[in-house]
Amino acid sequence: MRVLLVDDDEPIVMSLKRGLVRYGYEVEWLATGAQALRAGPADVVLLDLGLPDLDGLDVCRSLRARSDVPIIVISARSELADRVAGLELGADDYISKPFGVREVIARIRAVMRRVNPEHGSDDAGHYGRVTVDRRAARVFLDGIEVPLTRKEYGLLAFLSQQPGALVTREQIMDAVWDANWFGSTKTLDVHVSVLRRKFAGALTISAVRGVGFRLVVDGAGS
Template sequence: MIERRSTEQPMPVRVLVVEDDEGIAWPLRRGLARSGYEVETVASGREALEAGPADVVLLDLGLPDLDGLEVCRRLRALSDAAVIVVTARGEEGDRVAALDDGADDYLVKPFGLAELEARIRAVLRRMNPGRTHYTVGPLTVDPRTRRTTVRGEEVALTPKEFDILECLVADPGRAISRQELLTRVWDENWYGPTRVLDVHVAALRRKLAIEGLIETVYGHGFRVVPGAEVGD
């Protein structure tokens, strides 16, 4: 029986992909695994209901054996795992039906991996509201109050600077692409210059003054490095 793992379980987050189209399931599995998620894929509703514990279920509605909405209802009765419907059905009635049947979110195909990962993080935050802050070395970031401190001293950040920093510290060590940061902090349809991100990261480095905290991953993006120290 599928059930949500205890919040005491360490990372990685376990994702169950319920998708009968291998051309969709395989890229999802590969992309999420590269981002550090533990991924299992199944191709039918019955397999989904018999799968092991998961934190998040990505559920296609067009399954070969059971109606996707029925699977959603059964999953909700069996488990408190987050359910994100991923489907080609984009009508308002389909969205309403899925949400009424217990889905936590609804994503219409085609979609980008960055948006999907943002939806996963969002549903997990809603299901784990007790997480009040992130700490990396001398740095503490509190999303609830939007305060940032370095060794207890508050650092004033602009809203965009804070949002970038929160994205990075929420998953220390993971290289986050420039496109993902632009999508999450600005807008998924951002068409402005990408240099705006470099300007904000440079300001963050200057204000935080933690040598080596935000590392550039050339050709990809940025990551927060655990264990960085305060500069002189």
């Protein structure tokens, strides 16, 4: 999914962009309203109101006049009047700064479900070169299906729910194996090794000794 991020606050932009990319989004960053109005097609627009050249409300109005692309306003303006104005001009949602990446992602998914129920669902997740089709329990690398056992798929699907987040060994064992699993947890390390090999160069599963693992989409840094 292609996200157009229109905001001139670089520290916020860099943090948000990294988070979105980790979750499999393709992000184009633009710092001015004029650039946003010249930009190519996108699946969703994240639009700040405090832009250096144009008022974000005017940009929102212009974008809505030419396209039905979902627009989510992200702004430090938290007054009710600004919220109402943004929504009346065609924005689909309004998030006040400061915000967390997970909140933004949740809002994107909710908006996409409203405008296109098939597009906004969690059935398929895109993580760089990897696609996890949760409905069919299948995983693709560069469009080609990667054969996985049931546990390998379960492990990857669980880790990919929160890319970049540290997940404990206990959480993984409870979710992928069973809360009543009495075997050795070494089986987890074996499955992690297999996934590392199968997705080398596309996904990295890093270990935090004595704690757990985190999944990172390779090339997701900005």
